[in-house]
Amino acid sequence: MIWILDLLLLLFLVVCAIEVMRTRDLLSAVIIFSSYSLVMAIVWQQLNAPDIAITEAAVGAGITTMLFVAAISKTSRWEE
Amino acid sequence: MTEDIIVKTSARLMTPFIQMFGLYVIFHGHLTPGGGFQGGAIIGASMILLAVVYGLEEGEKRLGHDASTVLESSTLFYALIGLIGIAAGYSFLANRVAGIPVGTPGALFSGGAIFAINIVVGLKVASTGKTLFYALSREERP
Amino acid sequence: MRRKMIGLTLLLLVGYVLAGLVMEMPPVGSPDAPAYTRTIPRYLSRSVEDTGAMNIVASIILDYRAYDTLGEATVLFTAALAILAVTGGDEE
Numbered sequence: 025m026i027w028i029l030d031l032l033l034l035l036f037l038v039v040c041a042i043e044v045m046r047t048r049d050l051l052s053a054v055i056i057f058s059s060y061s062l063v064m065a066i067v068w069q070q071l072n073a074p075d076i077a078i079t080e081a082a083v084g085a086g087i088t089t090m091l092f093v094a095a096i097s098k099t100s101r102w103e104e
Numbered sequence: 105m106t107e108d109i110i111v112k113t114s115a116r117l118m119t120p121f122i123q124m125f126g127l128y129v130i131f132h133g134h135l136t137p138g139g140g141f142q143g144g145a146i147i148g149a150s151m152i153l154l155a156v157v158y159g160l161e162e163g164e165k166r167l168g169h170d171a172s173t174v175l176e177s178s179t180l181f182y183a184l185i186g187l188i189g190i191a192a193g194y195s196f197l198a199n200r201v202a203g204i205p206v207g208t209p210g211a212l213f214s215g216g217a218i219f220a221i222n223i224v225v226g227l228k229v230a231s232t233g234k235t236l237f238y239a240l241s242r243e244e245r246p
Numbered sequence: 247m248r249r250k251m252i253g254l255t256l257l258l259l260v261g262y263v264l265a266g267l268v269m270e271m272p273p274v275g276s277p278d279a280p281a282y283t284r285t286i287p288r289y290l291s292r293s294v295e296d297t298g299a300m301n302i303v304a305s306i307i308l309d310y311r312a313y314d315t316l317g318e319a320t321v322l323f324t325a326a327l328a329i330l331a332v333t334g335g336d337e338e
Contacts, residue, residue, distance in 0.1 A: 033240055070118055074136045074137035074138075075138060075139065075142065077137075078137060078138050078146075079140040079141065079142050079145065082142060082145035082146045082148075083145045086145070086148075086149035086152070087144075087145060087148055087152065087194055087233045087236075087237070090149075090152045090156065091174060091236060091237060094237060094240035094241040095240055097107065097241065098240070098241075
């Protein structure tokens, strides 16, 4: 029955990826991308790759998000 | 820099545990999933959390610019550990064959060069995460 | 025209040799590939004895492939250096 969880996580990933592409607000895109990374960490764990899961959670959801926010705070929040 | 008491208190309470977990991941890199890169990223994220909540100056007090300059150079120590292998007459970054004691598998002090390289890489990645964030978010000076 | 013909002949010859070499490689994901029949079992069975580390991933990235990890650390160092160079570093 674990495949239902996997299917939901993968659907969430696809929706997140499409929304990151569609949204015009860069700050929202960064937050959606952060949640994408968090769910991706769970997917890595489901694929029996705990090393990559830790990396994805720490780098993808933590450091990269803050670097993006710092970069946006220096430039414009809205996509041209 | 925020004035929100909830954010400040929770960040203050969470940071020691996050950093402790990061140190655990680094020091048990050869026994459990994780390693220098993962643990260093966790510690770097905790430093970024402190800097976001308490402001850049407070974070600068915890880990100053000079300290991160030294930590950034830990790639050099990595190469020095690799030179042990050459000094012993084997290839660059040789581990057991170069005579580095590897200990009993499963003990905390085992793995030989892997243990040392994990610590070096952890310090390096933590300092890099913090340095990148500070360099990107520093106020522009006239 | 003559030079073109020589060039084309050389190109076809080298291309034929290279394509033949690629044809000789085992197909992608084939269980008979040397990577699956020799490399992976070797690492799985000998890594604890070779390095003393229980975590096989750590023993691969920090012992067998430690040189690649050194390059990765260098990449991080270069990234920090480039960002500091672009944003001005510390002017005080």
